[in-house]
Structures are given as structure tokens and as C-alpha cells.
Amino acid sequence: MGQTHATNAETLGHEVVAGADLIEPAREEFAETYGATSYEGFEAMYDAEDLDAVAVSTPNAFHEEAVVAALERGYDVFCEKPLASDLESAERIADAAVESEGFCMVNFHNRVSTATEVFKDHQAEGFFGEITHVDANYVRRRGIPGVGSWFTNRELSGGGAVVDIGVHAIDYALYLMDYPDVEEVFAVTRTEFGHRDDYVDPGDWYDETDEAVFDVEDSATAMIRCEDDRTISLEVTWAANQEETNDFVVRGTEAGAALELGGEELTLYQAGTQGTDHLFDSTLTGGSLDRTGWEGSDERFLEAVQTGEPPALNTAEHALTVQRVIDAIYRSGEKGTSVSVE
Structure with a gap:
């Protein structure tokens, strides 16, 4: 990086x-x-x-x-x-x-994408009403980083799939909800694949050595409760026997949306009474941002450096909130109960 x-x-x-x-x-x-x-x-x-x-x-x-x-x-x-x-x-x-x-x-x-920009502009105009729930998924079918690297060593990484890719899903879900205060987390963390001798990895992510360290989770499921009983359901895996997905589904009181983490596709879900009661969906087509993803994120950082104006995007304060959620996921996983976010 x-x-x-x-x-x-x-x-x-x-x-x-x-x-x-x-x-x-x-x-x-x-x-x-x-x-x-x-x-x-x-x-x-x-x-x-x-x-x-x-x-x-x-x-x-x-x-x-x-x-x-x-x-x-x-x-x-x-x-x-x-x-x-x-x-x-x-x-x-x-x-x-x-x-x-x-x-x-x-x-x-992943915040820097065309779909996200369009979503946030609609949100600012009140299009979705109050967003009450986000279904957040970052699921790899096979994608455990090289075993024995710092990614699978808790002392160096702080955790496994939740820290590596779950951090993106947590931030993105909270960003789509305008970063409400997080109050409570219930989570289950699992290590199902990291120690298996018969682990199948066609993508060659899994590079095990004789003294490889793997003391982290490879998946987690969590329910995150925010202020006013708004919720996030989170599914994160490095490996799972299911189809890969980065799908995020947003439910609002006036409209909803579906988009992918860092993707460019956006579908909006609405209902109406014009003519007759009906449901209708609209899909984003046409324009796109000049730079997205890592390049777009770097561009926004460097523009802020040049102007001397701290960016409103991706602040340390938001990152600290994500860290508190990660900490709560691990505490809940260890205790087997829901925990307050501190």
C-alpha cells in the first residue's frame, strides 16, 4: 500500500x-x-x-x-x-x-465511488427518509491472506477478517447511515478454515509455512444497534462455502437502496400511489467520478493537504468509532453476550 x-x-x-x-x-x-x-x-x-x-x-x-x-x-x-x-x-x-x-x-x-456519491446526495435531500437498517456483507469464498504473514498474527494485526476487511464494511455501513452513535453489539467470531490441512484455495491466498501463525478469526457475524434503534447486520468472512458478495442493502422510511462496497452500481427502491399502488426500482446509469477507490482517496487527501483544510471524509474520529465497534465485536464474541460500545 x-x-x-x-x-x-x-x-x-x-x-x-x-x-x-x-x-x-x-x-x-x-x-x-x-x-x-x-x-x-x-x-x-x-x-x-x-x-x-x-x-x-x-x-x-x-x-x-x-x-x-x-x-x-x-x-x-x-x-x-x-x-x-x-x-x-x-x-x-x-x-x-x-x-x-x-x-x-x-x-x-470504498467511500469514494460513483454509487456512493449519488446515494449521499439523495440522502442529503431527504430521499430515503430515516435510514433504519443496513445489511452489510463482505464475504470472500476463499481469501485468507498468506498464513504466517502479519495478517494472521494477532500481535501484529489486532485481529483477522474483522480487522482486515470487516473494518471497511463497518465504516461503509455507518457512513451510509450518517454515522449514528453506536450503542450495543452482539457478535459471533469463528475460526473454521485457517487450521485445516485440507483447505482448498484456488486463488493461492493461503500460503502456509511450517511455523505459520494463525491465531485470529476467519469470519464474524454481528448485529450492531445504534441510537434510535437503528441497526446494522454484518457478515464478514475471509472464507465461506457460499457465493462471494459485497452487497449492502439500505432500508429507509421513504425509500431504500442496494449497492456494492466500492462498486459503481446503485439501485433505488420506492413505492407510489400515482395511478395505482405500485412499486418501482431505478438503476444508476451514465456518469462516473474521474477517480475512485485508492486513487480517489489519495486525491482527496492530497487536495486537503494543498488547501490546508482538513477533509470531512474519513476522519480519525470516524475511524475511532469503527475501532470501538471492532473492539465490541471481539468482546461480545468472547463473552457470548451483547456488549455496550465504549
Whole structure:
């Protein structure tokens, strides 16, 4: 992801001046690719370079030290999701963002899509009425990241499927609802496939070694209750014996919608009495945003850096809310009961 952000920055007309990585071959490749100075540690880079902004793409456990150090220097920071590997660390990052002259934006790139923009404009006009429920799905049929990588090591990642891909689904569902306060979570987490010798993986995601660490969940089901009894049903899997889906279904008091996480298709559901009682659906066709996904997210971050105006999109405050939900999912899964979101 570090190289993705660097490439996008150059494509968008900005200069990549430096990068930091503990691994020497990675540093050398980065320096050669972008004509940048490379450093073994981020502190040395921060001290030596005159930077406007930084992108932090380390494993989750190391977000805090790199992000906080940048914010303390007044840099604008683009942090990969999730905000941190645990709630306490995320809270410290959010506190640092409040105190900093710079801002912290988190890479929830699925928000940047044509379907989402159209949906949010309709929502702002009151088209949906009150949104009362979102059905959120991020289901891979086979997609466990390489076993033994940091993705499957709780100490480095903070969790499994919920932290890796569930974070996107949680953020997106809350974003579609205009980020209501979250009050309670009931969840079940499962590890059904990660330790199986007969695990079938045609996509070659599952790269097991003799000393591979897999101490995280590969799926989770959750019911999230927000203020005014608005709800989100969440299904997240790295692996499941079902068809893959990224479908989100939104129910409102006046209209509803169906769209895919990060996708471009949008269907609106309405009912009417004109002529006779009837149901009708409309589908988005035509125009599209110039840049979506990772590139669109990078573009919005860099525009905010240039203007000096912190972005309203993907704030550290929203990322902290997502982290609180993740924390509640794990606590509920361990207790076997619903838990309050703290």
C-alpha cells in the first residue's frame, strides 16, 4: 500500500521525496522507483526531510508510533485502515490528531465511488427518509491472506477478517447511515478454515509455512444497534462455502437502496400511489467520478493537504468509532453476550 500511495501521489502531480522501511531490499526498490531518499526508520526520515504529509502503511501494531510522531511534528497524515491494532492505541492516535496542527485521514477508500456519491446526495435531500437498517456483507469464498504473514498474527494485526476487511464494511455501513452513535453489539467470531490441512484455495491466498501463525478469526457475524434503534447486520468472512458478495442493502422510511462496497452500481427502491399502488426500482446509469477507490482517496487527501483544510471524509474520529465497534465485536464474541460500545 505504501507503493500504491506513492504511485498515486506522482500520478496526481506531487513529489515523493522519501520513504522508510526496516527491510533493506524494500528501501532500495522504493528509492529506485520514485527517485526518493530511503531511511530505515521513520523518525530519521521525519527529522531529515522537509515534509508536507506522510502516508503510514505499516502493519497495524505500528500505526500509533509512526502516526503520532508525524502529528506531533504538524504533518498531515494518511493512515491505512484500521486506525490501530487495538482500541487504546486508536484513542491515543485520535487524541494526537486533535492536538496537532496537521490532520489525520484514514484510508476508507470504498467511500469514494460513483454509487456512493449519488446515494449521499439523495440522502442529503431527504430521499430515503430515516435510514433504519443496513445489511452489510463482505464475504470472500476463499481469501485468507498468506498464513504466517502479519495478517494472521494477532500481535501484529489486532485481529483477522474483522480487522482486515470487516473494518471497511463497518465504516461503509455507518457512513451510509450518517454515522449514528453506536450503542450495543452482539457478535459471533469463528475460526473454521485457517487450521485445516485440507483447505482448498484456488486463488493461492493461503500460503502456509511450517511455523505459520494463525491465531485470529476467519469470519464474524454481528448485529450492531445504534441510537434510535437503528441497526446494522454484518457478515464478514475471509472464507465461506457460499457465493462471494459485497452487497449492502439500505432500508429507509421513504425509500431504500442496494449497492456494492466500492462498486459503481446503485439501485433505488420506492413505492407510489400515482395511478395505482405500485412499486418501482431505478438503476444508476451514465456518469462516473474521474477517480475512485485508492486513487480517489489519495486525491482527496492530497487536495486537503494543498488547501490546508482538513477533509470531512474519513476522519480519525470516524475511524475511532469503527475501532470501538471492532473492539465490541471481539468482546461480545468472547463473552457470548451483547456488549455496550465504549
